Amino acid sequence: MKRGLAFFLAVTMIISLLAGCSGEQSAEAEKTKDGKVVIDFWTFWGSETRRPIIEKIVNDYNQSQDKVFVKHTFLPWGDIWTKNLASVAAGNPADVIVNDINTVAQRAENKQVEDISEYVDDSFKQQFYPYLWDTVEQDGKTYAVPFNTDTRLLFYNKKAFKEVGLDPNKPPATWSELEEYARKLDVKNGDKYDRIGFYPLWGSVGASSWMINADGGKGFIADGELAINTPKKVEALNWILDWKEGLGERTVQAFQAEFGSEQSNPFIAGKVSMWIDVGTFYTQLRDYGQDVEFGVAPIPAKEKGAGNWAEGGGFVVEVPKGSKHPKEAMDFIRYLTDVKAQKYWAVKNYDNVANSEAAESALNELKGPDKMVYEATVKNLKQTKMFPVPIDYPDYMSRLNPHIDNALLGKTAPEKALKQAEEDIKKMKK
Known part of the structure; x- marks a missing residue:
């Protein structure tokens, strides 16, 4: 009996000590009391x-x-x-x-x-x-x-800008300037790229972001109406395909295979000179890219005055x-x-x-x-x-994305892909 009582008291004491060390348990005891x-x-x-x-x-x-x-x-x-x-x-x-x-x-x-x-x-x-x-x-x-x-910003390497004669305090403001700067920043060794100026699908950005940027900030559903197969969004998809064709599928895939985080991030590693990402990407730069001389700017507008629209x-x-x-x-x-x-x-x-x-x-x-x-x-x-998911089209992105992917893979022409996507999404309206 004495051994049993001693064991019980010891266990009780341990539980009490643990409770005393636990903020949650002591607070809940205070709750009971107060x-x-x-x-x-x-x-x-x-x-x-x-x-x-x-x-x-x-x-x-x-x-x-x-x-x-x-x-x-x-x-x-x-x-x-x-x-x-x-x-x-x-x-x-x-x-x-x-x-x-x-x-x-x-x-x-x-x-x-x-x-x-x-x-x-x-x-x-x-x-x-x-x-x-x-x-x-x-x-x-x-x-x-x-x-x-x-929100998303354009991060750019000021040192690389200076190397090719670009003003490090004047980032690209339009899509045409983005293309011009990227070509200057590319570094090729024979048929192989050692550095790529820019590629629109790298970073925290995708085809849908460029389509929205091109279309004056208009999402795929605007005021309850579908706005998928619009001329500007078709133009944006063709623009992305031009980038892909210019660099070549093999080059794009080879660079992506080496992508990583921290020091292996392609922008931090100096492999890519312009990179779009969320603002918090800066913490990676701060912690792992101390030697990177960089600047930030809004995402370039499709054309002057069209707006530097970003998704949030x-x-x-x-x-x-x-x-x-x-x-x-x-x-x-x-x-x-x-x-x-x-x-x-x-x-x-x-x-x-x-x-x-x-x-x-x-x-x-x-x-x-x-x-x-x-x-x-x-x-x-x-x-x-911001693009809240509308009640009438609750799962529209899962229907839209495969069509965009088909366009980017060259399986379907952009205009046809977006037309099919719009027809497909119309069917799901509640």
């Missing part, structure tokens, strides 16, 4: 960089008031949304979740997210970039709050359908998307945030190249377009 409402906050931010940042914001919120305790739950990318849908269906969801910004309307239509309209007013909405706020409203109701976003993405925070504590969840969301937390996230993560005042104030915390690139991204948001 009556705090515990809300579960799901994110996919588990990296060594992002997890400490989001957890500091969560801890700051928990210490800022005595009514709510937020528990941060990390779930891997991909798994988080599968588990969210399952938990909503089971009636036991998280209280706040980070989700994709362009599919809010789909979740609202499928009753997978709470209507939070009663918790927001005009003064709250005005904190955010208007084009981002547009993504979270459906039929006049609000279903999420924008958290962060991105991002994430929102929302309350899954069936949350037991929507009011408390919204209190946390307000904190998470206010200036203080958004500015902290922007500076520490070098990320574009949705709160416009926070984005501007983050510039005051940055210096040198950090400030130069971040300022360029903030300015570029004015020429960045």
Whole structure:
């Protein structure tokens, strides 16, 4: 009996010690004692960089008031949304979740997210970039709050520019200038390229981005109408094919085979002189390309005055359908998307945030190249377009992409491919 009692006491002591070391367990004990409402906050931010940042914001919120305790739950990318849908269906969801910004309307239509309209007013909405706020409203109701976003810039190698007689402070402004500069920057050794000036499908950009850029920033569905088989989008696909033909399929494939990240990134390695990527690509340059003398600029316009249109993405925070504590969840969301937390996230993560005042104030915390690139991204948001997935065409990209691929592979002429895509997508309208 004594041995059994001693064992029980030892185990109890170990559990107590572990509980004392656990922020979550001690906080939940405090909740039981003080009556705090515990809300579960799901994110996919588990990296060594992002997890400490989001957890500091969560801890700051928990210490800022005595009514709510937020528990941060990390779930891997991909798994988080599968588990969210399952938990909503089971009636036991998280209280706040980070989700994709362009599919809010789909979740609202499928009753997978709470209507939070009663918790927001005009003064709250005005904190955010208007084009981002547009993504979270459906039929006049609000279903999420924008958290962060991105935009794409042209990174160019100033040293390479100087080598070939180009002005390092004058990046290409139009597609024709982009082609002209690229030809000058190409370095060939016989039939082999040692350096390529530019290729439009490398970096964080694809054929659809160039088609939208060419068409005045118009997406594939504009004002509820299909805008796929347009003259400008056909022209853009032909333009990409001209690049591919000019370099040759073998050259393109050979270069791509050597692509990697960090020092192996082709722009950092000096293998490609102009490269389009999201603003956060700068962190790779900063950490692994210290010797690269670079500049940034908007994506060139199709022609002068046509607009330097870029595609954007991002994430929102929302309350899954069936949350037991929507009011408390919204209190946390307000904190998470206010200036203080958004500015902290922007500076520490070098990320574009949705709160416009926070984005501007983050510039005051940055210096040198950090400030130069971040300022360029903030300015570029004015020429960045979001393309929320419309309810009438929920899966249109999966039908469109194969047709674009066929055009790029030379299997179908661009005009025919886009005509077929438009006819195919018309059939799916709800």
